[in-house]
Amino acid sequence: MQNIGNLLKGKIAGPETGIEIKKSVCAICDPMTQCGLDLYVKDGQVIKVEGSEENPYSKGSLCSKGAANRQYLYSEERIRTPLKRVGPKGSGTFQPITWAEALDTIGEKLHQAKVETGPESVVFFAGYTKWFRPYLKRLAHSFGSPNYATESSTCYQAMAMAQRLVFGLPGGPDLPNTNCLLVWSSNPFHTNPGVAKAVLRGLKRGMKLIVVDPRQTPTTSRADIHLQLRPGTDGALALSMANVIISEGLYDKDFVANYTYGFEEYRAYIQTFPPARGEELTGVPADKIVAAARMFATVKNACIMPSSAPVVHHTNGLQNYRAVFMLVGLTGNYDVKGGNLVNPPSFVYQAGNFATREHEFEQSRAFSAMAQRIGAEEFPVWMDVADGQAQAMSIPDQIRSGRPYPIRAILAFGMNFRMWPDSLGMRRSLEDLDFLVNVDVFMTETCKYADLVLPACTSMERSELRCYNMGYVLYTQPAIPPLYESRSDADIIYALAERLCPEDALFRAGYEASIDWILEPSGMTTAELKKHPGGMFVPNPRILPERKYETGGFKTPSGKMEFVSTVIARYQERPGFDPLPVYRPSKYSREASPELARKYPLILNTGSRLPMFVHTRTYRLSWPSSLRPNHPSADLNPVDAEALGLRQDDEVRLSTLMGAIRVKVNLTQMVQPGMVCMYHGFGQADVNELFEKDYLDPISGFPGFKSALCSVEKV
Numbered sequence: 001m002q003n004i005g006n007l008l009k010g011k012i013a014g015p016e017t018g019i020e021i022k023k024s025v026c027a028i029c030d031p032m033t034q035c036g037l038d039l040y041v042k043d044g045q046v047i048k049v050e051g052s053e054e055n056p057y058s059k060g061s062l063c064s065k066g067a068a069n070r071q072y073l074y075s076e077e078r079i080r081t082p083l084k085r086v087g088p089k090g091s092g093t094f095q096p097i098t099w100a101e102a103l104d105t106i107g108e109k110l111h112q113a114k115v116e117t118g119p120e121s122v123v124f125f126a127g128y129t130k131w132f133r134p135y136l137k138r139l140a141h142s143f144g145s146p147n148y149a150t151e152s153s154t155c156y157q158a159m160a161m162a163q164r165l166v167f168g169l170p171g172g173p174d175l176p177n178t179n180c181l182l183v184w185s186s187n188p189f190h191t192n193p194g195v196a197k198a199v200l201r202g203l204k205r206g207m208k209l210i211v212v213d214p215r216q217t218p219t220t221s222r223a224d225i226h227l228q229l230r231p232g233t234d235g236a237l238a239l240s241m242a243n244v245i246i247s248e249g250l251y252d253k254d255f256v257a258n259y260t261y262g263f264e265e266y267r268a269y270i271q272t273f274p275p276a277r278g279e280e281l282t283g284v285p286a287d288k289i290v291a292a293a294r295m296f297a298t299v300k301n302a303c304i305m306p307s308s309a310p311v312v313h314h315t316n317g318l319q320n321y322r323a324v325f326m327l328v329g330l331t332g333n334y335d336v337k338g339g340n341l342v343n344p345p346s347f348v349y350q351a352g353n354f355a356t357r358e359h360e361f362e363q364s365r366a367f368s369a370m371a372q373r374i375g376a377e378e379f380p381v382w383m384d385v386a387d388g389q390a391q392a393m394s395i396p397d398q399i400r401s402g403r404p405y406p407i408r409a410i411l412a413f414g415m416n417f418r419m420w421p422d423s424l425g426m427r428r429s430l431e432d433l434d435f436l437v438n439v440d441v442f443m444t445e446t447c448k449y450a451d452l453v454l455p456a457c458t459s460m461e462r463s464e465l466r467c468y469n470m471g472y473v474l475y476t477q478p479a480i481p482p483l484y485e486s487r488s489d490a491d492i493i494y495a496l497a498e499r500l501c502p503e504d505a506l507f508r509a510g511y512e513a514s515i516d517w518i519l520e521p522s523g524m525t526t527a528e529l530k531k532h533p534g535g536m537f538v539p540n541p542r543i544l545p546e547r548k549y550e551t552g553g554f555k556t557p558s559g560k561m562e563f564v565s566t567v568i569a570r571y572q573e574r575p576g577f578d579p580l581p582v583y584r585p586s587k588y589s590r591e592a593s594p595e596l597a598r599k600y601p602l603i604l605n606t607g608s609r610l611p612m613f614v615h616t617r618t619y620r621l622s623w624p625s626s627l628r629p630n631h632p633s634a635d636l637n638p639v640d641a642e643a644l645g646l647r648q649d650d651e652v653r654l655s656t657l658m659g660a661i662r663v664k665v666n667l668t669q670m671v672q673p674g675m676v677c678m679y680h681g682f683g684q685a686d687v688n689e690l691f692e693k694d695y696l697d698p699i700s701g702f703p704g705f706k707s708a709l710c711s712v713e714k715v
């Protein structure tokens, strides 16, 4: 008895204790991580969470957020039933309703909008969560709306666009095989533990590491060369590195001669970026620019690890990133082992080394058979090369103006209005809608403006298909049934499909039948995957050759890697649409707006992640929030603090042209003098309120969250 008592106390699985280990994945941060979970379940309760050793990506580890999965699952703040708003918008006054009433109401309201103002007047929106996106996109298109939009309107997509404009197909860093890794503004030690471990393994075998980052981070501390540039000057740095590489004859002449378009114009342009000018524009010493350029060009093979947001969150972000990615082609590192390899995604952005019909599934109706997408007039290059979404940054304006057509309703999964610049303006636009539905795990601020709120369950309570780039795949099963009346997002989408597009045969066939249809080219089935609850290596993985462009060309209009973009050239009469990767300083910067800089002398850089928080998700959990004082704070260099008469934790007013928020200052050497770094996700001091709604990159539509101007004064 005593022994069993100890086993129970230790939460040891086995027949004696009745504790079972069930396999799942963590989806708190998504989707490039998805660490494996071992969930210890007894009597229908998850009593312990551990990292799954079986998972080849995470190999048993969990970050501080993932370790809090039980708190996430059993949070008191979870939404328990479908809710109907009965008070004014924003009041948070709701009454519970049945699923049948909720689903029927949505069916009726969206049909009404479709009949009165066309299917395009309904937006289907996915927030940060990604696993169900193929089903939501199909729902939008089967309904007849081109307006499937996601949080990728401010994250990832502009980086992918930059690569598509240069190469046609993006290439990812071949971390296990590279001998020189150029990390361009990413800090996986705070965001992606699996990648951080791969970096450490590379360093152990002698890999060179160059890191570009305006801050000091755990990644920069391990670098052979840290290029600590001023925020928003990435393009100038890349062009200056190209100047060194070309003038010293270190570029891949064969690749450039045979596979590129526009090199001579590019070569002429980069002549104006010698290292001394690079230093002037970026703040990086010229000798470091030269050393980094030589290292990247001469250590074979080398690759660039890009980031989803930091480089594209500037008003010049897309052109900057084009200039960065051109370094990969210039040095002959595109689609080669150890370089940036092309391995197309299998499912939800992840390359799993197997073929699927994901795209055919999502795009159940051609864009040519629907109205133009939201953002089509402002962001034509987005429409040409982003991956089939509307540009969500245009949603608030179009709700207000009704042009070129009205937006009446939004069916949202995990929408957070604080994602938008001028976030309060976005909130006001949501109030103008006829009908808003938000599906979420927790009662968020955005939910309070919805007409109906639906409770979603967590990854531990649902089935989902996931894959990993080492050729691993799993189809999870619920470890416990969904708590309360919550449902899986996919179940909600399929229930809505019955009402919104009953003629869609794949929706009628059901969720698992749809996944089997998507998986068909791989030869795998959900029945087979269920036999491997912790996942399995893909049988007969798809091994693609290197240098696929030698036979198939580049997927650009010219068929070559483009130093001069033939896509951007279509719109070159528009300001900022330069076919060359022309460097312009950020719209609000000392160089571009000196008057403003006198009033707001500091560079405002926002949105870096802390290791224990991701967006607004884990602030509510006591374990992660115990790791750092849970109040909004802005990082400031001690040099600036002294000049401003500030001490640690002093309360300050952080101001821009748009207004001010009150935060505490945190003094740290992580930020360089002249710069303020503000973390995002604090509802009580939302830094996104301080950005104008049209402070956007003109080509991608991404907000300039990482370089604006601000002032700080003691309250």
Ligand code: SF4
Residues within 6 Å of the ligand: 026, 027, 028, 029, 030, 033, 034, 035, 061, 062, 063, 064, 065, 066, 067, 191, 192, 193
């Ligand atoms: S990195 Fe952390 S939050 Fe993200 S999936 Fe892994 S354990 Fe979860």
